[in-house]
Amino acid sequence: MIDSTGSVIYAALNGLAARQRVIANNVANVETPGFIAGRVSFEDSLREAIAGGEAGGTSVAMRRSADPVNVNGNNVSLDNEVVSLTQTDLAYQFMVRALNNKFGLLRTAIGAGA
Amino acid sequence: MLFPSFNTAASGLGLFRTWMDAVADNMANLDTVRPTSEAAFQPRFVVANAIGTGQEAVTGDPAGAQVAGISFGDAAGRLVHDPTHPLADAQGMVRHPDMDMGDQMTQLMVAQRGYQANLAVIDRARDAYQQALSIGR
Numbered sequence: 743m744i745d746s747t748g749s750v751i752y753a754a755l756n757g758l759a760a761r762q763r764v765i766a767n768n769v770a771n772v773e774t775p776g777f778i779a780g781r782v783s784f785e786d787s788l789r790e791a792i793a794g795g796e797a798g799g800t801s802v803a804m805r806r807s808a809d810p811v812n813v814n815g816n817n818v819s820l821d822n823e824v825v826s827l828t829q830t831d832l833a834y835q836f837m838v839r840a841l842n843n844k845f846g847l848l849r850t851a852i853g854a855g856a
Numbered sequence: 857m858l859f860p861s862f863n864t865a866a867s868g869l870g871l872f873r874t875w876m877d878a879v880a881d882n883m884a885n886l887d888t889v890r891p892t893s894e895a896a897f898q899p900r901f902v903v904a905n906a907i908g909t910g911q912e913a914v915t916g917d918p919a920g921a922q923v924a925g926i927s928f929g930d931a932a933g934r935l936v937h938d939p940t941h942p943l944a945d946a947q948g949m950v951r952h953p954d955m956d957m958g959d960q961m962t963q964l965m966v967a968q969r970g971y972q973a974n975l976a977v978i979d980r981a982r983d984a985y986q987q988a989l990s991i992g993r
Binding site for chain 1: 860861864865867868871872875903904905906910911912913914915916919920921966967969970973974976977980981983984987988990991992993
């Protein structure tokens with residue numbers, strides 16, 4: 743993806759999109775007996791990948807929430823999910839803006855901005 | 857799938873819609889009386905389960921919740937002494953459904969809140985997808 747900045751942003755967008763999908767799945771299963779909420783992590787992997795100079799190697803992993811379960815074995819907390827969804831959305835918008843700024847730089851370099 | 861979060865939230869909408877339908881049917885039959893020779897009206901309860909293992913959501917494959925089946929309330933119902941009722945038997949008994957209005961109202965609220973939560977997810981997902989569509993503009 744163009745260069746290292748682009749790869750980092752792309753990896754972050756991928757991770758955030760996966761997190762959004764998992765939150766959507768958690769909310770859909772808010773009343774499913776025995777359902778354990780999923781949590782997506784990619785930031786640590788991304789940090790290591792950046793340190794290694796290759797952001798394309800970022801892995802997106804899902805683990806199960808360790809929160810206590812209620813009487814029907816479900817541990818989805820709707821308020822937690824909404825907070826997490828808001829954070830994810832804002833981070834996603836932020837990364838889109840960063841990517842667009844990157845493209846703006848490239849456009850200037852190409853001469854379209856002259 | 858192009859916009860997987862929509863499908864996931866839609867599966868939740870379908871589940872909770874079915875749940876609300878079941879409650880509406882139960883409530884409509886709250887006072888349905890049967891003769892003792894027949895089974896009482898049995899309230900319907902929606903049984904939910906998750907689609908897949910949950911890993912599907914990470915990769916964007918179909919995920920969400922679905923109606924696994926319907927379970928029914930007690931067919932024996934409640935026997936009520938009502939000798940003037942046209943369906944009453946020789947002992948003056950009729951069969952009422954074994955159903956509680958408070959319980960059904962609670963079910964209705966749970967289903968309604970679940971439906972609203974999935975609608976909120978659709979709203980947020982649309983914002984994020986719109987942002988994604990603006991990349992490179």
